[in-house]
Amino acid sequence: MEAFINFSAQTKGRDKLFRTVQYGSIFLRAVLGSTNTDVVGKMKKLESQVSMTRKLMRFGNSLNSVDAARRASKLQDELLRVLLTASHTNRSIFLLFDHLVWLGRAGVLQTDVDKWNWISLRFWFLSTVLSLLRDLYGIQKALQIKHKHLSYPNGIGTIDNQLHLEAKVRQESMKRILVENLPLCIDTSKNVCDMVVQMTRLKLIDVSDGWVGFCGVVASILGILVIADPTLKLTPS
Template identity: 35%
Template sequence: MDRDLVSQIIKFNAQTNGRERICRLLQYISRFLLGYLEGRHNAADILEKLKKLEYMFSMTRKLLRFGKSLDFLQGALKTIHLEDYVLRMTLTLSKINQAFYLLIDHFIWAHNVGVVKLNKQKWTDLSARFYIATLILNLVRDIYDIFCVICQEVKIYQARIKRSQYVNGDSNHSMVTQNQTKGKVVLRVFNENKPLFLDFIKNAADIPIPACTLGYLKLSQQTEGLLGVISSVIGVATVWNPLLKLVPS
């Protein structure tokens, strides 16, 4: 095995975020398989094992994130000083909501292991409300960033078209150039802003999960698991390659 790959695996595994993302991926793979196998004959034993696996990965994630709420509160103190008003508001409020979401998650974990006695459904719904608020704020930020980069690219291409018209003085040539550039704008924006679009896909895939918990949506367990797998794969990729992580975040 390549030494660089081994070093990267060791580095990834040494990070709490890396282990938590892997657990999340395995949790949603388990949920997807539960939905896929549900109702099939002679699958009762496998379904029981998958339920235990999903619960185990969920509990492990809660433990790995213990104390993480303080990190997000500290992050909010940093993002509140960003110059861009939209980024300042969305990122700061997102981090505050995520801090409360994780704090409540700690209490749910304590209830599950028998340390305290809580109304689990009530606390789970409260946690989901903070989580969905976090995701909505993240999506607003992503859409705002996408709008900004597209506007910037459109201005660049419009300037190029004008220069092409001036140099060639040929209206037919100008129309061809304009049609070609329209197709290139989207590709160029995506290629140069992969972290932004990956973050958008991740948040868009995640948002139905708390929505289902709160009863706003009704999706099958298989669909919910698939969405969780998609967002988890992106999450793993951003830890594996920090260049794919959206900044600031």
């Protein structure tokens, strides 16, 4: 199992590149609109083909997520342990159903592709929500540490002015935390972008294809940066 996980992990960079192409074609298709039907048609075919290729490349990756959940279950921080274990577990289930979708579309299995695709999207969404909660927890902990070293202005003007000044200090400290902690900033941004894509596909929000493509491209590029420079990877995650 370990050898398989190590082999499967090598495809992550290629998957992110293909994902950039996939969502880039969606974005370009939305930008062109009906001005160039020939190019729009080609972009639609490209998006469909790349999507199928990515599903094939992810085949078996559910085991990676199971292993990640196992490692997360050993974390000492209780909240991190719960959030990350649940996130990886949901991702493993998403990938398992994603495999069924690929097998169905490839004609290997007779299955209700639309149903399994809808179910897989729900588990992907849940995994991302839990991952984003982990990011927010990391931001909260960083804020607590930062606030210990901050001195709030006092005795200046009214209570409203005091509250306004304190809120401004908190806002500035939040900006500093995100700038100083790039891995946390990148992971949070990536999860927010992924959630826009997922919520649109699940019809929880109504967002144009242009925004879906844009968010998908941003999330993909951020993923590529993390793979290219492991120091940008949020740990534990």
